[in-house]
Amino acid sequence: MIGNSIIKLNNVDIFQQKHLVLSNVNLHIDKGDFVWLIGQTGSGKSSLLKVIYGDLNIAAGTGHACGYELSKLAGKDVPYLRRKLGIVFQDFQLLTDRSVEQNLQFVMHATGWTEKNQIADRILDVLEKVGLRSKLKKMPHELSGGEQQRVVIARALLNNPEIILADEPTGNLDPDTSEEIVLLLKQISQGGTAVVVATHDYHIIRTFPSRIIKCENGKVLEDVQIA
Numbered sequence: 377m378i379g380n381s382i383i384k385l386n387n388v389d390i391f392q393q394k395h396l397v398l399s400n401v402n403l404h405i406d407k408g409d410f411v412w413l414i415g416q417t418g419s420g421k422s423s424l425l426k427v428i429y430g431d432l433n434i435a436a437g438t439g440h441a442c443g444y445e446l447s448k449l450a451g452k453d454v455p456y457l458r459r460k461l462g463i464v465f466q467d468f469q470l471l472t473d474r475s476v477e478q479n480l481q482f483v484m485h486a487t488g489w490t491e492k493n494q495i496a497d498r499i500l501d502v503l504e505k506v507g508l509r510s511k512l513k514k515m516p517h518e519l520s521g522g523e524q525q526r527v528v529i530a531r532a533l534l535n536n537p538e539i540i541l542a543d544e545p546t547g548n549l550d551p552d553t554s555e556e557i558v559l560l561l562k563q564i565s566q567g568g569t570a571v572v573v574a575t576h577d578y579h580i581i582r583t584f585p586s587r588i589i590k591c592e593n594g595k596v597l598e599d600v601q602i603a
């Protein structure tokens with residue numbers, strides 16, 4: 377982290393193969409910010425998130441994410457960058473053949489935790505944060521969609537990230553459950569972890585007004601208003 381700055385992009389160009397998806401991107405996200413990310417399908421939201429989590433290199437410009445210089449990011453740095461980021465994406469779902477506890481243990485072992493008591497304590501800690509301490513031994517199919525999404529958020533919190541990136545985290549949930557999940561993400565941001573939520577759901581944005589950034593016509597617009 378540089379001061380309170382978690383993400384800073386200066387005049388960044390983002391390509392997918394030879395296609396310039398977003399040009400001259402300027403973006404800053406600070407500690408504890410809650411930011412909505414909107415834009416039509418194909419406008420570049422996922423590409424922007426990929427740059428932040430080190431899955432796509434920047435072609436021009438400069439920037440940093442969680443203390444890593446993105447223009448100099450090497451393959452070996454990516455796992456360390458990822459530990460500072462919590463990712464809540466549709467395609468990072470729970471392992472269906474393992475309990476809640478085993479799902480969380482799996483990530484902890486993969487990210488270097490070895491001490492049994494510390495692992496057990498941290499798991500209870502993150503489950504407490506998402507209100508699911510009693511579901512430790514449950515299998516994913518024994519949980520509702522909203523509860524599964526809470527476990528995914530708990531998993532994202534394990535390594536105490538500086539920022540959570542959530543791509544359509546309410547896409548499969550009913551309106552009430554969606555509001556609960558956004559409320560939880562808001563609480564997390566109030567605790568100091570920045571949160572970015574990509575969504576097409578303008579209703580939920582209106583319910584929880586916050587800063588909005590938008591991908592449109594190859595640009596990232598900061599501080600957008602919606603009707």
Ligand SMILES: Nc1ncnc2c1ncn2[C@@H]1O[C@H](COP(=O)(O)OP(=O)(O)OP(=O)(O)O)[C@@H](O)[C@H]1O
Nearest residue numbers: 392393395397415416417418419420421422423424
């Ligand atoms: N791996 C890839 N190779 C080539 N082009 C890609 C790749 N991934 C995305 N693109 C292209 O880059 C552009 C931006 O895609 P991106 O997935 O970032 O949009 P998005 O705003 O996240 O869309 P959605 O809302 O559908 O998730 C699109 O034109 C897409 O076709």
